[in-house]
Amino acid sequence: MAERADAVIAGGGLIGASVAWALRGRGLDVAVADPGAQSGAASAAAAGMLSPFPEVAGSAPAFELLARTSLDRFPAWVAALCEASGIPVEFRALGKLHLALTEESAGTLRQRARQPDAAEYGLEWLERERLREEEPAASPAACGALLVGRDASVDNRALTRAAAAAAAAAGVNWLRGERVVSLLIEEDGRGRRAAGVRLAGGGQVRAGVVVIAAGCWSAGIAGLDPAPPVRPVRGQMLAVQMPGAAVRRVVATESCYLVPRGDGRLLIGATVEEVGFEPGPTPAGIAALATAAAEAVPLTAKLHMTEAWAGFRPGTPDALPLLGPDPVVAGVLHATGHYRNGILLAPVTADIIAALATGAAAPVAIDAFSPARFGAVREER
Ligand code: GLY
Numbered sequence: 187m188a189e190r191a192d193a194v195i196a197g198g199g200l201i202g203a204s205v206a207w208a209l210r211g212r213g214l215d216v217a218v219a220d221p222g223a224q225s226g227a228a229s230a231a232a233a234g235m236l237s238p239f240p241e242v243a244g245s246a247p248a249f250e251l252l253a254r255t256s257l258d259r260f261p262a263w264v265a266a267l268c269e270a271s272g273i274p275v276e277f278r279a280l281g282k283l284h285l286a287l288t289e290e291s292a293g294t295l296r297q298r299a300r301q302p303d304a305a306e307y308g309l310e311w312l313e314r315e316r317l318r319e320e321e322p323a324a325s326p327a328a329c330g331a332l333l334v335g336r337d338a339s340v341d342n343r344a345l346t347r348a349a350a351a352a353a354a355a356a357g358v359n360w361l362r363g364e365r366v367v368s369l370l371i372e373e374d375g376r377g378r379r380a381a382g383v384r385l386a387g388g389g390q391v392r393a394g395v396v397v398i399a400a401g402c403w404s405a406g407i408a409g410l411d412p413a414p415p416v417r418p419v420r421g422q423m424l425a426v427q428m429p430g431a432a433v434r435r436v437v438a439t440e441s442c443y444l445v446p447r448g449d450g451r452l453l454i455g456a457t458v459e460e461v462g463f464e465p466g467p468t469p470a471g472i473a474a475l476a477t478a479a480a481e482a483v484p485l486t487a488k489l490h491m492t493e494a495w496a497g498f499r500p501g502t503p504d505a506l507p508l509l510g511p512d513p514v515v516a517g518v519l520h521a522t523g524h525y526r527n528g529i530l531l532a533p534v535t536a537d538i539i540a541a542l543a544t545g546a547a548a549p550v551a552i553d554a555f556s557p558a559r560f561g562a563v564r565e566e567r
Contacts, residue, residue: 188390188391188392189217189359189361189390189391189392190215190391190392190393191214191215191216191217191359191391191392191393192209192214192215192216192393192394192395193209193214193215193216193217193393193394193395193396193397193543194216194218194219194366194382194383194391194393194395194396194397195209195216195217195219195396195397195399196219196366196383196396196397196398196399196400196404196407197221197366197398197399197400197403197404197522198219198220198221198350198362199228199229199346199399199401199528200229200342200345200346200349200528200529200532201229201401201522201524201528201531201532201535201536202220202397202399202400202521203218203346203350203352203353204349204532204533204535205397205399205521205535205536205539205540206218206353206358207267207270207349207352207353207356207358207536208536208537208539209397209539209540209543209544210353210356210357210358211356211540212540212543212544214395214543214544215357215359216353216358216359217358217359217361217391217393218353218358218359218360218361219361219364219366219383219385220350220361220362220363220364221363221364221365221386221403222362222363224403225465226402226418226420226463226496226497226498227401227497227498228497228498228499228500228524228528229342229343229346229401229528229529230342230343230346231421231495231496231497231498232342232528232529233339233423233443233445233453233455233456234339234340234341234342234345234445234453234529235282235337235339235443235445235529235530236257236260236337236338236339236340236529236530237282237334237337237436237530238250238253238254238256238257238307238337238530239282239307239309239334239336239337246506246554248551248553248554248555249506249554251550251551252531252534252550252551252552252555253527253530253531254306255534255549255550256530256531256532256533256534256535257336257338257530259533259534259537260277260338260340260533261277261279263533264277264340264345264348266352267345267348267349267352270348270352270355270356271347271348271349271351271352271355272351273344273347273348274344275340275341275344275345275348276341276344276447276448277338277339277340278338278339278340279338280338280434280435280436281308281333281335281336281337281435281436282333282337282435282436282437282438283312283317283321283324283331283333283435283436283437284332284334284438284439285324285325285328285331285437285438285439285482286328286329286330286332287325287327287328287329287440287481287482288329289329291329291440292329292330295311295330295331295332296311296330296332298332299311299332306336307334307336307337308333308334308335308337309332309333309334309335310332310333310335311330311331311332311333312330312331312332313330314328314329314330316330317330317331320333320435321433321437323432323433323483323484323485324437324482324483325481325482325483325484326484327481328482337436339436339445339446340529341447342529345529361385361391363387364385364386364387364389365386366383366384366385366386366400366407367383367384367385367386367407368383368384368407368408368409369382369383369384369396369407369408369409369410369515369518370382370383370384370390370392371409371515374516376516377514377516378514378515378516379394379515379516379517380393380394380396380515380516380517380518381393381394381517383396394517395517395518395519395543396517396518396519397518397519397520397521397543398410398414398508398512398518398519398520398521399521399522400522401416401498401500401522401524401528402416402417402418402419402463402498402499402500404416404500404508404522404523405417409515410512410514410515410518411514412513412514412560412561414502414508414520414522414523414557414560415502415503415523416500416501416502416508416522416523417460417462417500417501417502418462418463418498418499418500418501419458419460419498419499419500419501419525420457420458420459420461420464420496420499421455421457421458421459421496421497421498421499422455422457422459422466422467422468422471422472422475422494422495422496423453423454423455423467423475423494423495423496423497424453424454424455424467424472424475424476424491424493424494424495425451425452425453425454425491425493426451426452426454426486426489426490426491427450427451427452427489427490427492428446428450428451428452428485428489429485429489430450431446431450432452432483432485433446433452433483434446437482437483438482439478439481441474441478441481442455442456442475442478442482443455443456444479444482444483444486451492452483452486452489454475454476454486455475456475457471457474457475457496458499459471463498465496466495466496467494467496468496471496476491499524499525499526499528500522500523500525500528501523501525502523502525502560503560504559505525505526506523506525506554506555507521507522507524507525507527507531507535508521508522508523508555508556508557508560509521509535509538509539509548509552509555509556509557510542510548510552510555510556510557511542511556511557511558512557513556513557513558513561519539519542519543520557521535521538534549534550537549537550538550
């Protein structure tokens with residue numbers, strides 16, 4: 187017999203769980219099809235950097251607004267999730283240091299701190315001596331650093347557990363070990379409309395709203411035509427154990443980033459590899475990261491390596507997420523393709539999808555993220 191819900195979510199990672207919790211908060215009956223800990227799932231593989239500051243020049247203004255809106259939501263959202271789930275989640279709002287390892291990069295970063303939007307990101311150029319005071323473990327070879335004062339970080343694994351637990355505690359029907367294989371679609375006289383999903387185990391969930399939150403596996407859900415153009419982009423990471431709190435802030439260079447945790451772990455990432463679903467990590471990938479990390483923070487070379495792993499970012503052709511209605515099938519909402527920013531964008535994604543699913547306007551402009559930008563437009567008949 188089919189389960190029934192107002193909304194069914196394909197994917198039980200951080201995005202799926204956050205959306206489920208938000209929808210439940212608006213009074214909907216919600217089911218989540220959660221395949222479980224898939225190897226390479228992005229929610230667990232991420233480092234939890236919360237950085238709306240554009241890592242590359244020229245990123246879309248609409249994306250920067252989306253990212254900043256989400257970061258603004260983060261502290262209260264994490265606190266609410268902790269309370270609802272009873273699971274503590276480490277959230278650190280100490281900013282990020284972009285180290286300048288060459289004079290050329292120092293010139294660029296110094297200049298960046300003088301741009302008109304500097305205050306929005308909390309940008310401040312730190313000369314070598316200030317850097318030594320602020321982060322003594324940073325390489326003495328660094329010429330200085332750009333402090334991005336508003337950046338933060340979160341323990342993404344604890345956060346994902348907390349979001350799932352909060353959703354389940356609120357009454358979300360959490361279908362553990364279930365994967366959505368296809369949409370159930372009906373013709374309603376005006377076109378094609380979602381009627382629910384079919385699960386790999388043979389069951390069905392009937393629902394008028396279907397949320398696609400399956401990360402890099404989203405394209406494999408049958409019935410989406412065009413399929414969302416989401417592909418896996420592998421990222422390798424490692425973790426070392428620090429003596430005490432040797433590194434306090436997120437530290438980044440052009441080749442790597444280092445994210446400290448309160449338990450003394452220092453997460454080091456990440457490669458960006460177009461290798462499909464090829465599992466990792468690889469010796470070459472981890473060696474390159476270890477070398478880059480030692481250039482930024484020399485003591486890392488001698489620390490005990492406690493973990494190495496790889497995950498698949500859900501990449502899209504323009505590196506922007508897919509947020510909003512499917513261009514063809516009414517009732518399908520996309521919350522996928524978050525690429526390098528799925529953790530950061532979880533709260534704003536949940537707010538957007540909860541608004542759209544209940545007939546309200548999205549709380550932030552989402553035109554730039556419309557799934558329709560890649561394909562067919564729904565024909566009203
Ligand atoms: N946002 C970090 C990464 O994609 O590696």
